[in-house]
Amino acid sequence: MLLFIYFNPIIGPDILYSVPQHIEDIISEDDIAQIKRLMDAATPGFFTHAFSNELNTANYFFMLPSAWARGKQEMAMITKIIEEESPNLSAYETEFKKFIQIIKERKMIYKALYINNPPLNYEAEINEEFDFLTNNILELSEFFEITQAQTHGIILPFKDLRRKKSLALPQNILRDLEVFLEKRKNFFIVFQKRKENFKIDIMPYEKKQVLKISVIFNGSLSPDTLKRISVVFQEMGLPFLYTSGICQQKGQCIYEGYFNPLDKTDFSETKAKLEEINNVEEIKIVHISLT
Known part of the structure; x- marks a missing residue:
């Protein structure tokens, strides 16, 4: 500042x-x-x-x-x-x-x-x-x-984290978040497990709802399959917020995307199109609300 x-x-x-x-x-x-x-x-x-x-x-x-x-x-x-x-x-x-x-x-x-x-x-x-x-x-x-520094590191004992069930942010990080917030009132936070680590992403967000779509596959994910998923997501016409990328778990591939749903509430057509893609085993659609 x-x-x-x-x-x-x-x-x-x-x-x-x-x-x-x-x-x-x-x-x-x-x-x-x-x-x-x-x-x-x-x-x-x-x-x-x-x-x-x-x-x-x-x-x-x-x-x-x-x-x-x-x-x-x-x-x-x-x-x-x-x-x-x-x-x-x-x-x-x-x-x-x-x-x-x-x-x-x-x-x-x-x-x-x-x-x-x-x-x-x-x-x-x-x-x-x-x-x-x-x-x-x-x-x-x-x-x-x-x-100025773009990262900030701290060490915390897990017993304190488990007892408080909250993570205190350093003052300079809070100031940065206030700058990013501008006129928006909320933050969208994603917690992602990566092998032995957890990654946390915090994004300024103006709405009270987020749409999460999980696409679960059997076997490997080919470039053609990934392209078809991208086309379906583009056809929704919704602002894209975050993707987990391709996660391999016990012989399955999981691709997760987060979107701003705008005023749309029915995603049955999107689900049907994704289910038509080869090797797709399951589609999960979750609505995340402001807590």
Whole structure:
């Protein structure tokens, strides 16, 4: 999560732009207020701040020359909410400096800070500078998305898992899930057994129903058979969510697919078409509802 904060002469430090947008839907108003208040005591340069175990930031405070500001300088700060356990702060500082250098080379960039209260007859210029600024913020955000850790590992005693019957997610994973969720309200979760391991997939999902279709075969699964299954699934015209792939179990092949059923409730035709395929032994159709 990335924030561009500036000093508004009327209300004080304020967020001009954030990635993702609507940051207030992800972190609390109190946390946002604390981050903005960092500007009150900041001096130009890079610094970090730990508000709590869950909220840490890397920041770069700087000044922008401005023909419109009272002191001919605008105060601004770029802030990254640290989500990694071991962040590369040197890389943070380097990328912040590159970003600031790029926008400072734009002589009229200060006008972007007036996007929410544009002076009369300057709207077009302000919009142009704001677009330039936000595009560079997005590019900086993409750098952090690439460099930050993409996996997270923990070790848990099974006795605790069995006793609690729940799996606690680390705080940074919860923050990532909130970002992915956007306007959707639910997550679709798939648990898949793979020999001696279990795999868990978590996907943002807006509906309250999921359709699961299991196709069970005798013997091996030929490429032609797999193609025929794919054709039947395509003919349903339903958004595809997940497939287990081909699982071999005791001489049988099992192919499972999950779909968004939309408003459709009758899948008897789909079942009949799948049963016509060679070596198909059984078709199972299950409706999964929001718990």
